[in-house]
Amino acid sequence: MADTVADFIMQRAYDWGARRVYGYAGDGVGGLIGALQRMEKAHEADPEAPLIEFVQVRHEEMAGLCATAHAKFTGEVGFCLATSGPGAVHLLNGLYDARGDHMPVVALVGQQARAAMGSHYQQDLDLQSLFKDVAGAFVATATLPNQVPHLIDRAWRIAKAERRVTCVILPNDLQNEPMEMPPREHGSTFSGVGLAETVPVPTxxxxxxxxxxxxxxxxxxxxxxxxxxxxxxxxxxxxxxxxxxxxxxxxxxxxxxxxxxxxxxxxxxxxxxxxxxxxxxxxxxxxxxxxxxxxxxxxxxxxxxxxxxxxxxxxxxxxxxxxxxxxxxxxxxxxxxxxxxxxxxxxxxxxxxxxxxRDSREALAGEAAVEADPINPQKIATELTPRLPDRAIVTADSGTTTVWWARNLDLREGMMGSVSGTLATMGCAVPYAIAAKFAHPDRPVIALVGDGAMQMNGMSELITISRYWRRWKDPRLIVMALNNRELAFVTWEERVQIGDPKWPASQTLPDIPYADIAKLMGLGGRRVERPDDIGAAWDEALASDRPFVLDILSDPNVAPLPPHITLDQARAYATAMWHEQRPAGMIAGTARQILGRILPD
Structure with a gap:
């Protein structure tokens, strides 16, 4: 039997199949962190002993996104933990990504000591209510050691069977108490590990x-x-x-x-x-x-x-x-x-x-070949397609990179990839790529990231990559930063949906030297400023002996237009362009694309 409640929890998670947990330490999960450390030491002494690897990300939201991506790329239950108070709040966005895309994730969340709960104590939040929506399938707060077995078992079984997010809230003082199994008496319940696979078929x-x-x-x-x-x-x-x-x-x-x-x-x-x-x-x-x-x-x-x-x-x-x-x-x-x-x-x-x-492919290839200032972002994807290594995993962030990933990048048999679908959160591509590398360390991974997402959290997660990459059998993890100095998808939504012109105060972003930052961390990096250099840049990144950041300057005015456009959308776009007083060439080029989508051949 495990020594503490936290030791029991980690052993039970291992019994359910967990081999990795994403998180960030704090006093609210001090007992869980201690249990992971003891598990690691026992494994070092005896390689046959159970081990759950702790991956330290830079922010709890990233832990949730990594757990979501683990579920997407393995079919297993994702596993993450966060400390009490702000750590719990930070975790929510990553868990909502899992909820929206029907991914099984179990979250362990720290809480203040039981005696302080409900007292407006420091970091004392009503976590049961906070997690009720995102983990609506099952969320429970542990109060006694002998309650913990069935809470962990239910959380794991429901997450796995229903492809849902579940959460167990653990007061910090409870985590360090001696573990006690429930007594065999009225009011106790006994549970166990395991779920037989069920494949339902209609009548x-x-x-x-x-x-x-x-x-x-x-x-x-x-x-x-x-x-x-x-x-x-x-x-x-x-x-x-x-x-x-x-x-x-x-x-x-x-x-x-x-x-x-x-x-x-x-x-x-x-x-x-x-x-x-x-x-x-x-x-x-x-x-x-x-x-x-x-x-x-x-x-x-x-x-x-x-x-x-x-x-x-x-x-x-x-x-x-x-x-x-x-x-x-x-x-x-x-x-x-x-x-x-x-x-x-x-x-x-x-x-x-x-x-x-065939006609569609020809049209898309033609659009990718159109000159832009300085680089047409569609060309970045079309240059990558023939260079993709077998079994590659390609992630993309929310924004225009999602458009080019979905429309212009061709994935072959045996490849994997994903984006934040239902939630469509920014900042998913890099943590997704990190989780993909941990789950499949022998496969090349590429993250297509907008500069808004890079500045939101991508740059900080380069630290995570620089810390862990030497563990991966294939070191190739390429982060392509689409550097158009703008929240370009927001700009096009404003133009086409509302008719508002671009507002620099809202959409313009600073130009950051992403490749140079990567080099400071011991990673590879290259800035690309000319369309003729795109292919060679992909070749260099794919041949690198370490993770690599491609900083590609691209044109924010290449429109991520839908395949068909309503007259109302066309009018809104024309109004926005009139107010922006854009160059005639840019207006004419996009207008031709819009006209073609309103009045197809």
């Missing part, structure tokens, strides 16, 4: 109803999201049988490789013209594992027959009026559905989709 009747809809369609479109990751073979077979085209929601980018001729690419505001055309022309929609929210990029309600598959019943029928809602695991449900589907011999719809994909 035969439901599957037949879905097959009837899909077999009747002549122009089938498939939309895949994060829930389809791991179901590539099944989605591919269904698409081949039905002659369908497949579009990808943002978090579903890695569900299928981008080089398949009938994969139209990303969907929505960040999407490709081919995905937009797919949704406008289809008569049947199969929706697999996605929470895609933007109705303006979907068929009009009731215009097409639709089938949805999702593990979470709460997501079924939520975004579009589905004719058949199937609750189940994506891969297992599709495998059960395949024998009921009939091959469509008329492949004219598939041929139309593939032509649209």
């Amino acid at each position: 035969d009747a439901s599957l037949r109803a879905a097959a009837e809809v899909l077999n009747a369609g002549e122009k089938v479109a498939i939309l895949v999201g994060a829930g389809a990751i791991g179901a590539a073979a099944e989605v591919t077979e269904v698409a081949e049988i039905l002659g369908a085209g497949v579009a990808k929601a943002l978090l579903g980018k890695t569900a299928l490789p981008d080089d398949l001729p009938w994969v139209t690419g990303s969907m929505g505001f960040l999407g490709t013209p081919a995905s937009d055309a797919l949704m406008k022309s289809c008569d049947t929609l199969l929706w697999v594992g996605s929470g895609f929210p933007y109705a303006e990029y979907l068929p009009k309600p009731g215009a097409v027959r639709a089938v949805q598959i999702d593990l979470d019943a709460g997501m079924l029928g939520l975004r579009y009026p589905m004719e058949v809602n199937l609750q189940g695991d994506s891969a297992a449900t599709l495998r059960a559905l395949i024998p009921l589907l009939r091959r469509k011999e008329d492949r004219s719809w598939r041929e139309q989709v593939e032509k649209s994909v």
